[in-house]
Amino acid sequence: MTRRTISLWILGLLYGAAGFLHLALPGPFVAIVPPWVPAPALVVALTGIAEILGAIGMLQPVSPALRQAAGWGLAAYALCVWPANLQHMLIDLVHPGRGLPLAYHVPRLALQPVLIWWPLWASGVTDWPWRRR
Template sequence: MRTSLVRTLGCITLGVFLLVAGTAHLTVARSEFTAQVPAWLPLDADVVVVVSGVVELVLGVGLVFFGRHRVLVGWVVAAFFIAIFPGNIAQYVDGVSAFGLDTDRARLIRLFFQPVLVLWALWSTAAWRDRRLLRR
């Protein structure tokens, strides 16, 4: 099934967002992202930032250029947003300031945007609507 122009634009916009975020992970905002890696994660924080940046770049490319595989890419992007959510929770619980989130209120409000990103990935790729296509 095809998707509407609005969904396609939403998909491309989310892809560009991931490309920008992935690039920032590897360049200008590396220290900000490193500060967000939870202390309880038994991995080197810099490695986590680099790997997650590369994953964001791959997912962004997938959203922008691989529309034929949009359903699979949509599910993977949604899963990625779910996988990184514990880091956002840790930032709130631990009171870590990064990206201008320097109050508990700002960090708490940010938590409510993660489900929006999950839904955006599923909606813009029509991954939920066309989930049966994965079984073919």
């Protein structure tokens, strides 16, 4: 099994599980939606659906074009939820001892570019940084 195939499975399982959680237990996700985002519960439900569809697209074996579209979609998703991750950190900073520590939030925010790149690479949109010659 190649690194890409392993990555597709990891991403598919992680995003599938996250999407399920967004739909089954939306409360914690709604709580970290920034205040400027309208209809937080609807946005969380739609992001859950997007994660599940992205997972399905990454794991389907038939269409490389669909897999790449899913890679673009999950990369865009990771970019779009960055403000919620920042909001989550700010909420936890205001309530020390009740939320997650900076030791969680700082790496999470710093690794967001990896979560944007990874589905692009796994789906074959890019070969960077391991370009084929």
